[in-house]
Amino acid sequence: MRGTRHAAPQSRRRRWRGRELTTGIPAALLAVGVLTCLALTFLPSWGPNDAGRAVTAAQAGATPGAGPATASGAVGAAHAAVLPTGTGRASTSASASASASRSASTGGTAATGSAGSATAPLAGRIKPSVTYHGVATAYAAADGNGSCLFGPSEDLMIAAMNYTDYESSKACGAYVLVRAANGASLTVRIVNECPLPCAPGQLDLSQQAFARLADLSVGRLPITWTLLSPASPGPLSLRYKTGSTQWWCGIQVIGHRNPVALLEVRTAAGGWRRLPRTDYDYFVSSDGSGCGGPIRITDIYGQQLTVDGIAVRPDVAQPTGVQFARH
Known part of the structure; x- marks a missing residue:
């Protein structure tokens, strides 16, 4: 629009000088007028306004004289070019954070824990190859029963795990080697919660x-204490909880060499259904699915044992004849 305004006055000046030519102006004045007219004619092409438009268009990636839509497109393209770069930086930062986390986990006790979890992918807080530090206290164990509901025990080399490491019964049945500063040591089985x-x-x-x-x-x-995988605990057993029927049942694993991570039952459709674990160490089927059918047990190392023929007989420890391999 500014170019149009410049063109209109020049055209009027040229027409006014054309009228002067018809009134007999001297040749010298005529020459001066012609030179002035030529200067005015070419001035807009080099004026500051047009130069500004040319620079702006070049910065926007558009040609001089391009309309606003072209300029917006150029700005949009510029943003599109910047966004992937920004995303790349974010990804790099996230990767760096992940690497930092992995590096942090390789120091001190965490390094041992990381190595242990690699060989026991389903382990909870208690992992193999990790040495835990704490204190030992004593309690009157009576007949040896506890929060894990294993029942009375003839062997009272047992212990209650602290609330945090008990982890809602994940520690139940684990064997740990305990060492005192005086050099004495012994192996205990976790049957209770402290x-x-x-x-x-x-x-x-x-x-x-x-x-x-x-x-x-x-x-x-x-x-200090560490998780063990003992030599010969014998075959493990399965027990249905008091009140179990074909419509509701609780299933418990007893005498397992390694901590149990999962318990699944075979569904009517033929698949496996994972049962939730209670803090008293029973896996519960609230709708009776799988009660009395095949059972699959997985330890923290990922080993699986499938047992069939265990009837719904509440409060009876039924031997299976199988056991997890030693680690």
Whole structure:
């Protein structure tokens, strides 16, 4: 629009000078007028306004004289070119963060834990090849029963796991090797939970087990402990909970060498259904699906055992004749 306004006055000036030519102007003045007219004619092409438009169009990636739509398209293209670069930086940053996390997990105890979890992908807080530090206390274990509901135990080399590492019964049935600073050691099986304020790493040993490490009068004994996969615990057993029927059942694994991670039942459609685990160490089928049918058990190392022929007989430990391999 500015170019049009410049063109109109020039045209009027040229017409006015054309009228002067018809009135007999001297030749010198005529020459000056012609030169002035030529200068005015060519000035708009080099004027500051048009130069500004040319620079703006070039910066926008458009040719001079292009309309607003072309300029917007050029700006849009510029944004499109920037976005992938920004996304790439974000991805690089995320990868760097992930690498930093992995690097952080390779230091100290976490490094041992990371290695352990690689060989036991289904492990919870308690992993193989990790040494845990804490204190040992003692409790009167009576007949050896506890929160895991395994029932009375003739072997009272047992312990209650602290609330955190108990992890809603994931620690039930685990064997751990306990070492005291004085060099004494023993293996205990986790059958109970030590509620808060028991701290992470703490084991509440039966009085019989504690006495193997130190005098009961010590009260609190610094210890370290590690997860074990014992040599010969015998075959594992399965037990249906009190009140179990074909419409509702709770299933428990007893005497397993390695901690149990999953329990599944065969559905009517032929697939496997994973049952939720309670904090008292039973896997529950709330609608009766799979009750009395084939059962598949998986340990923290990913080993699977499939057992069939276990009838719904509440409160009866039924031997299976199978056991997880040692690790």
